[in-house]
Amino acid sequence: MPQQTKTSRKPTSRSASPKAPGGKQPSADDIPVLEWIAAGVGLLLAATAVGFTAWDAIFGVVSPPSIEVRLMAVDPTPHGYVAQIKAINHGGSPASQVAIEGVLGDEKANATFDYIPEQSSATGGLIFKGDPRRGPLELRAKGFADAS
């Protein structure tokens, strides 16, 4: 089968190229179905891309990053308690180099998140010597740089 299609394809591509400069009718009408489909998908994707981005540009909320830090789980490991955290940026602009601090009694742990896009989240961990489940754990974002 594959050999057959190969041999049958060659003449078409050969005959297609001389046809083009002539600009004759036959090739104008038999645009393959697949070409219409591919172009249709392209039109749909282009419209979606431009449409969504334009909608975002015009109606998107413009506000500074507003970052909430949540404790997701605590895993005891041989090298300390890993507090798995999730930072959610509720604001209208992305934040980069987000410094996150966890305070557990008199113990502090830090992590830096490279990027948290607007309305999105990023995850990471803070490592404590004591068990974060026992003491009062305070989590917050301390600062960020504007994304560029």
Place this chain on the structure above:
Amino acid sequence: MQSNAAYATALARAFGGALLFSFPLLMTMEMWSLGVAVDRMRLVVFLLLSLPMLLGLSYFAGFEPTFRLKDEVLDALAAFAVGVLLSALLLWVFGVLGQNSLFTHATLGKINLCAVPAAIGALLAGKQLGGRGPGGREKADAGPLGELFLMAVGATFLAFNVAPTEEMILIAYQMGPWQALLLVAASISLLHVYVYGLGFPGEERRRQAGGLLRTFVAFTAPGYGIALLISFYLLWTFGRTQGVAPHEIATMTIVLGFPASLGAATARLVV
């Protein structure tokens, strides 16, 4: 059915070309962060400008040997589809999209930004991988305007590969004014040498256009102008000009103008 099979081959070739031309960008960290950070209005402008560029490119290097407007539009749209689908797939495979919830505008921005160079690659593939001999459908009929358009595409293509990186800004900061002027001189001379002196495709036609001075006025000078213009546009789109002193912007434009002018000069090689 045969024409469908032939088109499927062309489409597969387009995917191959898109992959070949866009993977350096898809694997560049700045492209992902820029997809998030780029000003949305500038992204819309960028997308809207890319469509006529794809259309023009389709005319000069489409993956079908055609000249008719309907086919050029269909080809350009298909190339855009290839670009979007390929960048979406690859970015997802690279784990770039998974980090944040899917279908956010961060995801959309990343895909959109990478889709354009991929779509250009898809169209270029028609010529590069197509096995059509040089001069088969060589753009012998590219007039002066077509020539400038091709230069612009070549400049965009090469400049885009490095424009998003931090290095462009770093190089601009490191360079003194004399070094910047030297780079301008080097860019113009190289552009002229590539266009006029070296045996690259399209050169004979240009030599026929007239003497050394004529070539300089007709190709080199506008070529460098286009290279600078496109460099500045790309830097602006990527938000690199925000709050930067004018002389630093000028230096950054000159730095990016170097690859851009090489791209303009060798447009005939890639396009």
